[in-house]
Amino acid sequence: MAQEKPVSQFKQSPNNSHSSSKLNSPASPSFPTTRMRRNRTDGWVRDMVAENHLSTSDLIWPVFVIEGTNKTEQIKTMPGVERVTIDILVKRAAEARDMGIPAIAIFPALDGSCKTEYGEESYNPDNLVNRAIRAIKQDVPDIGVVADVALDPYTSHGHDGLIKDDKILNDESIEVLCKQALMQARAGVDVIAPSDMMDGRILHIRNILDQEGHEDVKIMSYAAKYASSFYGPFRDAVNSGNFLKGDKKTYQMNPANTDEALREVKLDINEGADMVMIKPGLPYLDVIYRVKQEFRMPTFAYNVSGEYAMIRQAADAGCLDYNKAIIEMLTSFKRAGADGILTYTSLDAAKIILD
Numbered sequence: 289m290a291q292e293k294p295v296s297q298f299k300q301s302p303n304n305s306h307s308s309s310k311l312n313s314p315a316s317p318s319f320p321t322t323r324m325r326r327n328r329t330d331g332w333v334r335d336m337v338a339e340n341h342l343s344t345s346d347l348i349w350p351v352f353v354i355e356g357t358n359k360t361e362q363i364k365t366m367p368g369v370e371r372v373t374i375d376i377l378v379k380r381a382a383e384a385r386d387m388g389i390p391a392i393a394i395f396p397a398l399d400g401s402c403k404t405e406y407g408e409e410s411y412n413p414d415n416l417v418n419r420a421i422r423a424i425k426q427d428v429p430d431i432g433v434v435a436d437v438a439l440d441p442y443t444s445h446g447h448d449g450l451i452k453d454d455k456i457l458n459d460e461s462i463e464v465l466c467k468q469a470l471m472q473a474r475a476g477v478d479v480i481a482p483s484d485m486m487d488g489r490i491l492h493i494r495n496i497l498d499q500e501g502h503e504d505v506k507i508m509s510y511a512a513k514y515a516s517s518f519y520g521p522f523r524d525a526v527n528s529g530n531f532l533k534g535d536k537k538t539y540q541m542n543p544a545n546t547d548e549a550l551r552e553v554k555l556d557i558n559e560g561a562d563m564v565m566i567k568p569g570l571p572y573l574d575v576i577y578r579v580k581q582e583f584r585m586p587t588f589a590y591n592v593s594g595e596y597a598m599i600r601q602a603a604d605a606g607c608l609d610y611n612k613a614i615i616e617m618l619t620s621f622k623r624a625g626a627d628g629i630l631t632y633t634s635l636d637a638a639k640i641i642l643d
């Protein structure tokens with residue numbers, strides 16, 4: 289490309305056009321003095337001017353646990369994600385910790401025999417989740433353990449709360465959620481993540497934890513959780529989809545709303561949430577942005593199962609490059625203002641970041 293550059297009208301000093309320009313006035317911020325491509329010429333300069341950086345400490349890894357020993361199961365709708373028994377989960381937690389992933393979030397996949405109308409198994413001190421919490425905290429104490437508080441894995445109707453006459457009961461559900469949270473705290477959980485969307489549950493959970501001396505247990509509230517179709521593969525993964533009667537629109541948010549998300553988040557902060565979460569992630573980046581701008585709280589995004597499935601299956605079909613797509617996707621959450629991301633791509637992304 290030894291071509292001589294055409295000497296053009298661009299060569300004139302930008303200041304010449306301003307008769308009032310002072311000696312020290314900055315260059316006019318326009319072409320040709322300013323060329324945005326100048327900072328994109330090489331990898332090193334692109335890295336140097338990058339505004340957002342993804343690190344392994346941004347990742348929270350959601351995992352699915354099953355009964356038994358030394359067993360893994362594929363999840364059909366989430367290729368590459370497995371349900372695993374506690375012994376294997378402990379090894380994976382150590383692997384995650386070694387890569388600098390700060391926390392894992394445990395979800396139980398239970399068979400129908402544990403599911404009842406009132407979800408009593410949710411507060412069994414020796415249920416699958418509580419045993420998993422104990423096992424991880426014993427063998428890998430330096431990784432944070434997050435546990436969901438909601439009844440959907442435990443109810444025969446697949447809802448996050450109790451039902452009477454086809455109505456999800458708010459205050460009665462809170463009582464059960466509090467018992468569930470307390471048992472998790474006794475098992476040694478670090479972060480309780482209520483995903484049920486009942487009104488007032490953060491306040492009550494905080495109180496019951498504090499009454500028993502669990503004041504260091506943190507609450508990451510699913511503060512703005514939408515009634516989304518992107519949870520489909522998750523319900524398959526935890527075996528609740530087949531059981532779910534109806535939908536969750538009377539407690540999860542309408543995807544059309546954002547002002548309402550700010551009210552939800554504010555209430556949860558006032559009730560004692562230490563961190564807030566927006567869920568799903570990609571279709572709600574605007575909500576993440578607004579929440580972070582408004583409250584400046586530790587703000588997390590849940591890059592949910594349907595978002596994972598879209599990328600994984602598109603990559604498997606040859607439509608895009610999985611590794612590049614997940615890094616771009618995760619960076620978008622940072623750009624929106626998220627302090628961290630719950631993502632099924634955590635291990636894959638960590639490997640790429642550390643490579």
Ligand code: PBG
Binds near residue numbers: 436518519
């Ligand atoms: C249940 C819960 C859901 C998810 C996390 N906790 C599903 C739902 O509300 O139906 C979804 C996570 C995902 O899709 O990855 N309380």
